[in-house]
Every structure is written in C-alpha cells, then in structure tokens.
Amino acid sequence: MRFFNRMRRLAVLAVPAMLAFPITGAWAQQPAPFKIGVLSDMSGMVADLSGPGTVAAVKLAVEDFGGSVLNRPIQVLEADHLNKPDVGVTAARAWYDEGVSAIFDIGLTSIALGVQELARDKNKLVVFLSSASSDLTRKNCSPNGIHWTYNNYSQALGVTRFYTKSGAKTWYFMTVDYAFGVNTQRDTTAMIEAAGGKVVGATRHPFDIKDFSSDLLKAQGSGADVIALATTTAHVAGLVKQADEFGIRPAQKIAPLSLTLHDVKALGLQAGQGLLVTAPYYWDQNDETRAFAKRYFDRFKKMPNMIQASAYGAVLHYLNAVKAVGVDDASKVAEKMKQTPINDFMTKNGRIREDGRAIRDMYIFRVKSPAASKSEWDIYETLEKIPAEEAFQKADPVCSLVKG
Known part of the structure; x- marks a missing residue:
C-alpha cells in the first residue's frame, strides 16, 4: 500500500496548459487526461542516466507539443521502480489498467522484458530509452515496443x-x-x-x-x-x-x-x-544540439545526456503519431511511428524498423x-x-x- 501511495504522490501534472481549462460547470464533463508515464530509476545508482532528468525532457516535449492531443490534456506520470523487477512491472500494470497510453524509459533489462510482454498483452505502448538489451528487438520483440535510443x-x-x-x-x-x-x-x-x-x-x-x-x-x-x-x-x-x-x-x-x-x-x-x-548525441555537436541543451540546462541545471535528449524526440514522435492517427490505439500509433522518419535536433533521417528498433x-x-x-x-x-x-x-x- 505504501508503494501505491508513493506512486500517487509522484504523479505529476506536467502541462501548465492544463491550467487554462476554466473550472466552470461540472468537472466530470471535462475531457479525461491523455496519460503517459515515465518509469525509471529515480533515486538509485543509475538515476543520473535517466531518472528525473528524463522526466524534465518529457515535460518540455509535452509543452512544446501544445499540452493536449485528441482534445485531451496530456498528463505525465512518473514512478521509481527502484531497480526491482516486481516493483517495476507492478507499476506498469497499474498504470496501463488506469488508462496510461504509453510508458517511456524503463532501464533495467529484467524490468524492460516484463513491461514488453505486459504492453503486448494489454495493447499499450512502451518506448525504451535507457534499456540497452538488443533482445528487445530480437527474440523478445513486440509490435507494442519501440527501442528508441541505442542498444548494447x-x-x-x-x-x-x-x-x-x-x-x-x-x-x-x-x-x-x-x-x-x-x-x-x-x-x-x-x-x-x-x-x-x-x-x-x-x-x-x-x-x-x-x-x-x-x-x-x-x-x-x-x-x-x-x-x-x-x-x-x-x-x-x-x-x-x-x-x-x-x-x-x-x-x-x-x-x-x-x-x-x-x-x-x-x-x-x-x-x-x-x-x-x-x-547518438553530445550537447556541443552543433547549433541545434546546443540550443536544446541550453533550454534543458535552464530547467534542470545540468546538460542532457543521450537518454535525456532522446526522451524529448521520442515523446514528440509519439504524440505526432497519435495526432496523425486520430485515436488512442497502440497498434495503429506504433505503425504510424514506424512509417514516419525521425528528424529532430538529435537525429537526421532516422527510422524505426519493423522489429521496433530505431536506427540513427x-x-x-x-x-x-x-x-x-x-x-x-x-x-x-x-x-x-x-x-x-x-x-x-x-x-x-x-x-x-x-x-x-
């Protein structure tokens, strides 16, 4: 119970644009939020690899996208899996059951493999940022999993x-x-x-x-x-x-x-x-990478590493696919993501293969x-x-x- 209470405390409303909705009439008539989650090591030995820094990049991407999709305000949730497979998979299952459409990051391979299967079973999406195992797009591949940043x-x-x-x-x-x-x-x-x-x-x-x-x-x-x-x-x-x-x-x-x-x-x-x-990224490569790094640094007071920089592009690529498809359907969104070239400050002419591997x-x-x-x-x-x-x-x- 303490874990779920902690998850509720960690749930963060990430989009200032949501505050623009007037509190008039029945609250229940307002559109349900479009939920995405960041599941990561938020406090342990690899928190600097992703963790709170990735959450900051995700929120920045959501704000730049405009704060809503499918006429629903976007809500970003975050949770700490503590590098424990049972905690991580339990958190992911709870989120999917509560209507979270996609989970980003993950990290630890044993948790990633569990969430990969869970996303397939529930027809939800998972986008791996700091998970490295190449098996995620080989023997353990799934139509509901995108391996975004890199692999081992x-x-x-x-x-x-x-x-x-x-x-x-x-x-x-x-x-x-x-x-x-x-x-x-x-x-x-x-x-x-x-x-x-x-x-x-x-x-x-x-x-x-x-x-x-x-x-x-x-x-x-x-x-x-x-x-x-x-x-x-x-x-x-x-x-x-x-x-x-x-x-x-x-x-x-x-x-x-x-x-x-x-x-x-x-x-x-x-x-x-x-x-x-x-x-795939270093903050001082060119004018575009430096521009993003400056915005990120102003918010997080550290330069972004490859995981944190890639989180921004992954979320925008995902949200643009949702907008283009017009429905919150993981299978259709994943297919649209694969059909769309990846072009942002970090990646030029990248693509997502049929096995879910993003190459850049x-x-x-x-x-x-x-x-x-x-x-x-x-x-x-x-x-x-x-x-x-x-x-x-x-x-x-x-x-x-x-x-x-």
Whole structure:
C-alpha cells in the first residue's frame, strides 16, 4: 500500500496548459487526461542516466507539443521502480489498467522484458530509452515496443571498432552478472571475433558490488590488450579509479562499453581522459544540439545526456503519431511511428524498423584532458561518425515481426 501511495504522490501534472481549462460547470464533463508515464530509476545508482532528468525532457516535449492531443490534456506520470523487477512491472500494470497510453524509459533489462510482454498483452505502448538489451528487438520483440535510443551493440561498437583499428588483438571482459552484461559481452565478443580478435578471459560481478580488486587483478594478469567493461554506467567510475590504483593503464586499455556523459562528469577529466564513448548525441555537436541543451540546462541545471535528449524526440514522435492517427490505439500509433522518419535536433533521417528498433547515426567520442577542456561541460571531442545502417545489427529473423 505504501508503494501505491508513493506512486500517487509522484504523479505529476506536467502541462501548465492544463491550467487554462476554466473550472466552470461540472468537472466530470471535462475531457479525461491523455496519460503517459515515465518509469525509471529515480533515486538509485543509475538515476543520473535517466531518472528525473528524463522526466524534465518529457515535460518540455509535452509543452512544446501544445499540452493536449485528441482534445485531451496530456498528463505525465512518473514512478521509481527502484531497480526491482516486481516493483517495476507492478507499476506498469497499474498504470496501463488506469488508462496510461504509453510508458517511456524503463532501464533495467529484467524490468524492460516484463513491461514488453505486459504492453503486448494489454495493447499499450512502451518506448525504451535507457534499456540497452538488443533482445528487445530480437527474440523478445513486440509490435507494442519501440527501442528508441541505442542498444548494447551500438554502444559497444564504437569502442570495439576504434581499438581494433588501433591494433588490439586480445580482450578480457569484466561483466555485470545479469541480462544486460551477458548480452553486451555476447554481442561485443561477436564483433571482436569478426575483426580477427580473441577473448582471452572474463569474470562476472554482482550488480551491488563496489570492490573490483580481485577481478581487476585477473584482468591485469591476463595480459589482454583491452579490458572491456561490460557493466552498467553506475559501476564504471569505481572500476576505472580502481584500475588506475593498480597501474593497469596505459599498459592495457580500459574500455567501458556503456559510458555516458554523467559518468564522465562524475569520474572527472583527470581520471576519464582518453576513455571512449559511443553515443547518438553530445550537447556541443552543433547549433541545434546546443540550443536544446541550453533550454534543458535552464530547467534542470545540468546538460542532457543521450537518454535525456532522446526522451524529448521520442515523446514528440509519439504524440505526432497519435495526432496523425486520430485515436488512442497502440497498434495503429506504433505503425504510424514506424512509417514516419525521425528528424529532430538529435537525429537526421532516422527510422524505426519493423522489429521496433530505431536506427540513427552514432558517434565515437573521446574524453578530453583537463587542459583541453574550456568549460565545466566541455567533455568530449568527436572522433568518428558511424552511419545508422552500420551502427545497429541487421533485423534478425528470430523476431517474428521481421519478414523474410
């Protein structure tokens, strides 16, 4: 009961435009709100990846859209799944039963897979922003799921490609022991082997660990050219700092496969310099990305990372599809989203494939040195663009939605 009370307290009326409706006559005659939800880690170890920052971007998108759709005021709900599958799936089920039309974000793979099935069963929509598992558009694909921002393959590709071109031959994995880590190691291993490289060892660590000494010593002892961190953003800073305590760099490269802007900010440029990041967005890429970042910063007092920036585009793409279809029907809206090219400040000429995978250009960034950085958020330099069709795996026939 305490959980549901908390959910009610977290429900936020996100659209100032709603206040424009006059309180006259019978309140019951006013149109029912059009509800969308943001389900994320709002307070835990990966809250900076998405969390409240994503809620801020969603609200900004709703306001820019105009605050209503289908003649109904848009209401944004938010809830903290606490990185617990039972809490997350229970929250999603309650929302769908209460009339929420679409849920955005999710995060943790085990929760994402549960909500994917729930959305299919209830003919609702789920749009994954910070969830990374490529299985969401492969063996676990659904006509009701859109995998919007990135996946573990696209995020690992840039790092793997860069070090392979630089001559790295041998790799060692430090992998978080749940679906995301396992999938990341699986997909990255395929890239390494396809390029003629070899994986010489691996260890797995639990989600709640903070001391990586034993695994780092094994990785160092392997003599691998690259130590790949197939773990969450929340673990990267601790791993990198401990690796430096053991003197692992520069003899061996440290390759986080899930590094984001806020991880680098937390780590600091002194420790983070030289690390590689693969992402579809960086706030200082061009005039359009900077313009959005300034608006976002004015509201949230931080620069947006790729998840938070992508939330804005995902919500606008969704709401435009609802408006175009003219009805709140998840199947029709999802189909319209797939038919419509993605064009916003972050993505040019992107598209959503039949399996639900949104594909867009990705970029390889390198973390700047303290001397090269000119301001607090001047963190990356761009090394390379990876075209959309290369950045993601081909649609897999294991997904029932893929024809041929």
